[in-house]
Amino acid sequence: MNRSPESGPHPTRRTVLRAAATAGVALPVLSACVTGGSDDQDRAAGNTGTKNADNPLGVKADAPLEVVIFKGGYGDEYAKRAETLYTQKYPGAKIDHQGVQKIGEALQPRFVANTPPDVVDNTGASRLDIATLVSAKQVSDLSELLDAPAFDDPSRTVRDTLLPGVVADGTFDTVPLTLNFTYTVWGLWYSKPLFAAKGWTFPTTWDDMLTLCATIKAAGIAPWTYQGKYPEYINDPLLGMAAKTGGPALVKAVDNLEPNAWRAPGLLGAAEAFAELAGKGYLMSGSEALSHTEAQAAWSQGKAAIIPCGSWLESEQKGVTPANFDMVMAPVPARTTADVLKHTAVQAASSESFLVPAKAKNPAGGMEYLRILFSKQSAKAFAETAGTLPAVAGATDGLTLSSGLGSVRDAVRAAGTETFTYRFRTWYAPLAKAVDDATGELVNRRITASQWSDRIQKAADGLAKDSTVKKYTR
The missing domain is CATH 3.40.190.10 (Periplasmic binding protein-like II)
Known part of the structure; x- marks a missing residue:
């Protein structure tokens, strides 16, 4: 592959x-x-x-x-x-x-x-x-x-x-x-023909996402799966949702290791949203144990309707995805009606x-x-x-x-100037791991959104106080 x-x-x-x-x-x-x-x-x-x-x-x-x-x-x-x-x-x-x-x-x-x-x-x-x-x-x-x-x-x-x-x-x-x-570009992926055949419209708000998930589950399909062995994949929509709520100031505070950045309402709200997604049973059973290839294969086989991933997914799935699957990517839905960024904003970075x-x-x-x-x-x-x-x-x-x-x-065009990316993952590997680990625990219902926030903030504070770690700002 x-x-x-x-x-x-x-x-x-x-x-x-x-x-x-x-x-x-x-x-x-x-x-x-x-x-x-x-x-x-x-x-x-x-x-x-x-x-x-x-x-x-x-x-x-x-x-x-x-x-x-x-x-x-x-x-x-x-x-x-x-x-x-x-x-x-x-x-x-x-x-x-x-x-x-x-x-x-x-x-x-x-x-x-x-x-x-x-x-x-x-x-x-x-x-x-x-x-x-x-x-x-x-x-x-x-x-x-x-x-x-x-x-x-x-x-x-x-x-x-x-x-x-x-x-x-x-x-x-x-x-x-x-x-x-x-x-x-990072977003949420689905099969356009599947959604068309079922009469489903990809949502632009999180409330509509939860409503759609209930409909998908009733149709006998898992609403979401994710690459459970590598929870950074599901971090992307969570952190993307938070960035839309809090805007560039939230992203900057996180990257600059500012005190209580991870307790910002945008981040706590996004964590609560994904805790609810898991709590309602909208993640495919067993996703936690799946590698990226296993989760993506299950998704392309129609066992789940939505999967988070970066824009390399289509290329990565060549030879695995069925003919006429026609995968497409959509932005993460907006959490609130007062978000700083529009729902069309996307997380994007160059490589x-x-x-x-x-x-x-x-x-x-x-x-x-x-x-x-x-x-x-x-x-x-x-x-x-x-x-x-x-x-x-x-x-x-x-x-x-x-x-x-x-x-x-099309997503990049629709986003216009509202693209964003976090830098903490590349600047501070220990913090990236702390976020990954906490998110894995969150979506598997072993910690609450508040505990998620506290765990990550503790890791960020430790880095901020460590004089041996070179600090970057934006």
């Missing part, structure tokens, strides 16, 4: 997507090591050209370019297409392309020796620890790239062509250091993380390569072959999309 671009045991897929912009399950890189070698050596000396309207980044036309790509489920043909466009513009440049699966193992020695490639797709289970690279000043500031004219639309900057949140996902202490190529090493030999070429890769032309070709939403706005315009990807695109 085509599980994910990041090969390896679950929850690699989710963890990597969550950690695309910050540290997570990456290959450890010791700060003392990544700063090894001569800091005075200017490897880029002589590898820059004259900046002008046609060459805004000052690329030296005949300078060699070394590109290292994570060769996972997306392959690396999309990267080679961008390289073809690069050599068409700079025919004298020789490109050394390497597609590898274990980025960290391949490149850690080179970062230690201060001889890294010019551009790196730092993705996969064994990727380099980006937080350590950042603290060791081994990653280039991408501001110049973001402010350069877009490759195929000089009237706009690269920054202006990206979907909401993409720049922020790769920003550390106000400096953009990575740029993520794919865009993941497939690209960077230009600070010690690159041809950093101008590395940034130019990214300017080409993040062009609409390149992103559109990627969407056609990968079945995944790129981080470039409008990249799917004019394409005939599958039901799942089409619904994801």
Whole structure:
């Protein structure tokens, strides 16, 4: 089965997507090591050209370019297409392309020796620890790239062509250091033909969701299932509901480890909603023991009507989902009529993380390569072959999309500027685990919503007081 671009045991897929912009399950890189070698050596000396309207980044036309790509489920043909466009513009440049699966193992020695490639797709289970690279000043500031004219639309900057949140996902202490190529959206999935045949309408409010669940259960189908062994999956709709109620201020308070953030009415209300979902018997019996593949298989077999997941679900279910199942994704319903964000708001974040090493030999070429890769032309070709939403706005315009990807695109369009993402999961792994564990207990009726809130707040307070943990703010 085509599980994910990041090969390896679950929850690699989710963890990597969550950690695309910050540290997570990456290959450890010791700060003392990544700063090894001569800091005075200017490897880029002589590898820059004259900046002008046609060459805004000052690329030296005949300078060699070394590109290292994570060769996972997306392959690396999309990267080679961008390289073809690069050599068409700079025919004298020789490109050394390497597609590898274990980025960290391949490149850690080179970062230690201060001889890294010019551009790196730092993705996969064994990727380099980006937080350590950042603290060791081994990653280039991408501001110049973001402010350069877009490759195929000089009237706009690269920054202006990206979907909401993409720049922020790769920003550390106000400096953009990575740029993520794919865009993941989280929501609730169902079979459009099943709902049509039953006369069901997917709800926009939580009260209507509970009413629908009663109808689905009466029809002999479990209303919901979830990937019980990995409760972070059901965290997404819970935290998404809370974000809609409390708005950006709630998300910011959680990520900034503010006192009593987890006791906010929006979070407590969302926890109460999911406790009620479980209490009414609307979760498929036995879901707690299911892996992601088992839960998703049960859902695609019609044993449950709704499942929470990210936008990789359709690709992950290829070869398993029956013909004409036509899965689609919907936003999490609104909890209250006074929510700060509209019900169409969605949780979204970018992934497939690209960077230009600070010690690159041809950093101008590395940034130019990214300017080409993040062009609409390149992103559109990627969407056609990968079945995944790129981080470039409008990249799917004019394409005939599958039901799942089409619904994801439509959800992003409907959300507009109201997309959101929590950063605590990537910044603070212990807190992420505390939330996962508490939510698993909540939806299996072993703790109350108030106890859920108290448990997580205690974990957040412990982190906030721990001086050995680097803190991030937003």
